[in-house]
Amino acid sequence: MKKIIPTTIAIIKDNLRSPITIFFILFFPLVLAIIFSLISIVPQQHIVVYVNGKNDSEIASYLNQSKLFIGIVGGNPQLVKLNQQVMFYNSTSKKVYYNQLEANYVPVLETYLLSIHQKDLLSSYELITRNTPEAYEISGVIGVISLSNGILGITGVGSGYYRDKLIERLASSPLKDYEWVISLMLYEVLITIMSTIVVLIFGIIIGFLPIISLSFIGILALSTLMFSGLGAIIFGLSPKDKIAISNTVATVIVFPLMFISNAFFYVDEFPQFFRAFVSYQPVSLVNDMVRDILIYDKLPSPTIFFIIILLTAVFIGIGSRLLKLRE
Known part of the structure; x- marks a missing residue:
């Protein structure tokens, strides 16, 4: 257990040296936030x-x-x-x-x-939500960050370590399999927090004032662990002589989950037959929890929270068995 923190620090130092990693941690989520926030504030057609x-x-x-x-x-x-x-x-x-x-x-x-001759249709007005288009898009990007960092982060780091023979060196060390898995997932949580900070700063610049709390950080960590577990399953099932396949499979999974969700578009904008999937797929559930906390300042639905906890336990349980240093 005592090797987890040093191993996590080593993974952080090793990966943050790469310009490609920096791009995906800082600039990719920022680009998503900029693009979809600009779309959300396009003047409404008349x-x-x-x-x-x-x-x-x-x-x-x-x-x-x-x-x-x-x-x-x-x-x-x-x-x-x-x-x-x-x-x-x-x-x-x-x-x-x-x-x-x-x-x-x-x-x-x-x-x-x-209603032209009925001037008193409404007696008064009361704003009861802070859910602006900018708030919706920024909170959606945060759910996407946990998805992409969790799945692509695990497969990317894992395949890179296999390619560079670092896995062999780690396997010959006293590092235990579970210490390796925990260290790798802690790294993913950290970079997700880094990505989220960048996106939230941009959100503040365009007028969205998020409500930050320990609950939000906890949901962020939980969702990243869930997707990291899924990434570990993908990586663990990939043949080690063709380990790059894991990145391809991860990409094929991530991008549909990213865009066929409530991250950037309202569920009602999807075809009727597709809305149930959009509403209840993992990214949408994460976004629902993030929006509850960041925008509405309330705790997430217990049902959704339980589903995410369950998926996290299942994915990490299976993924940790497959993501081994030693065959």
Whole structure:
């Protein structure tokens, strides 16, 4: 047990010398955060509604108060045929002209038009959540960090040590198998924390103020250990004479889990038949816990927490048996 800390430190020193490792620890998550945060703050598209007929000026002015429609007095139905994101409303006949691309906006427009003379539909407003687009994307990147560092970190370090014959030297040392496994996973937890710090700093710069707590650090460590266990399984099952296969398999697993999750997109944006998988796959569950703590300042769902604990125990249990220094 006393060799775990020195071994972890040695792994850290050895890997942080590599520019490629530094890129994946610091710049890869930062690039993800920048790209998807920029996407999240792209101005919302507006639908131009030409209004002609009775009270057209009043109606156009009312539509301009929304964040979705731009009301313009005048026009004719022909404009709908010639342009996208354009609708025409004849306020005398109360008829809306639209093309199929804007079909989903018709019920929304109808609601606005029905409420035009009802100024007191809402008595007051109260903001009850800090969940902004930036907060959603930044917290999603954190879940992805634990995924990529956990799986790709284990297979990357392990295959590199096999390639450089360092595994043989470690196997001939007094280091025990479990000490090797724990040291490697502690390294992954540390680099995940480093990556997360970089992403959170960027989040603060763009206006997201996360709620940092010991619970958050614990969830971060737990999720990284879970994915590290999965990485250990992949590495352990890979033939040692073709150990690079482990990196290929890890990549094939990581990227679908990364993008087919709630990390960057809301579950409702996926096809209906796919939403159950998106909601309950491990990355999404981790993101749910991270968002509960970072954004809503509440403890994660006990059910989700139990599932993650169970998966972590299973993955580490199997992975530690497969990730051996000695055959």
